[in-house]
Amino acid sequence: MVVQVKPRNRYSSKTMEGNQQKVEANILLLGAVNVGKSALTVRFLTRRFIGEYGDIESIYSHTDKIDGRDICFNIWDSLCPQNGEVSRYISDRQLQWADGYILVYSICDRASFNVVRQQVQCIRQAKQKLASTAQIMIVGNKRDLQHRRTVSSEEGRLLALSTDCGFFEVSAAETYHGVLMVFHELFERIREARALKKGPVGFKGIVRSVSAVFGRKRTE
Numbered sequence: 001m002v003v004q005v006k007p008r009n010r011y012s013s014k015t016m017e018g019n020q021q022k023v024e025a026n027i028l029l030l031g032a033v034n035v036g037k038s039a040l041t042v043r044f045l046t047r048r049f050i051g052e053y054g055d056i057e058s059i060y061s062h063t064d065k066i067d068g069r070d071i072c073f074n075i076w077d078s079l080c081p082q083n084g085e086v087s088r089y090i091s092d093r094q095l096q097w098a099d100g101y102i103l104v105y106s107i108c109d110r111a112s113f114n115v116v117r118q119q120v121q122c123i124r125q126a127k128q129k130l131a132s133t134a135q136i137m138i139v140g141n142k143r144d145l146q147h148r149r150t151v152s153s154e155e156g157r158l159l160a161l162s163t164d165c166g167f168f169e170v171s172a173a174e175t176y177h178g179v180l181m182v183f184h185e186l187f188e189r190i191r192e193a194r195a196l197k198k199g200p201v202g203f204k205g206i207v208r209s210v211s212a213v214f215g216r217k218r219t220e
């Protein structure tokens with residue numbers, strides 16, 4: 001069964017609706033094949049786990065309230081190439097588009113953890129080159145399959161700590177709340193990084209704002 005969610009291709013980070021500025025965040029899901037990227041996306045969008053997802057690569061748009069404010073998540077559920085080498089590859093278009101990454105591995109699949117390890121390095125290098133503030137969340141999925149676990153929680157946490165990423169272990173199959181936390185926590189990180197990049201408003205900023213409101217040009 002393929003879930004019907006309307007895809008949308010938008011690449012801006014902010015839009016205006018009425019007089020209210022609507023905040024957007026572009027989230028890219030990456031990881032090896034079969035780790036549950038689509039399951040996590042669909043859980044977040046519909047609160048449901050449907051089991052089989054088909055081979056669809058789409059960008060979905062979903063608005064959620066955080067602290068009383070509408071946040072528009074544009075979520076790119078990437079399709080992983082079957083070839084192991086290619087699965088580590090992240091395109092320039094993806095790197096330029098994303099404000100945040102959810103790197104998914106399965107706790108039962110060590111090879112998928114190694115893919116995430118390499119993708120973290122790839123994104124960190126690209127961030128430096130692009131002077132990007134994009135944030136990364138590492139997610140160990142299929143937590144319900146404890147008896148088949150091959151990657152410990154400590155390994156996931158350590159990788160996240162050593163690379164300045166967030167970390168969650170979740171089960172897309174079992175709970176909605178954990179998945180919600182992943183997206184919300186990633187958004188918080190993006191918001192903080194954006195605020196840091198902007199820096200404090202300062203005196204010049206205040207003068208600029210006052211000039212803009214009263215429509216006068218500064219003479220010095």
Ligand SMILES: Nc1nc2c(ncn2[C@@H]2O[C@H](COP(=O)(O)OP(=O)(O)OP(=O)(O)O)[C@@H](O)[C@H]2O)c(=O)[nH]1
Pocket residue numbers: 031032033034035036037038039040050051052053054055078079080141142143144145170171172173174
């Ligand atoms: N037990 C369990 N199975 C899961 C979980 N999440 C996903 N699955 C199953 O894992 C399989 C792959 O899930 P997908 O969401 O299609 O994985 P994907 O990473 O999008 O796969 P590709 O698009 O092919 O790269 C499906 O059979 C899902 O039902 C989970 O949390 N627990």
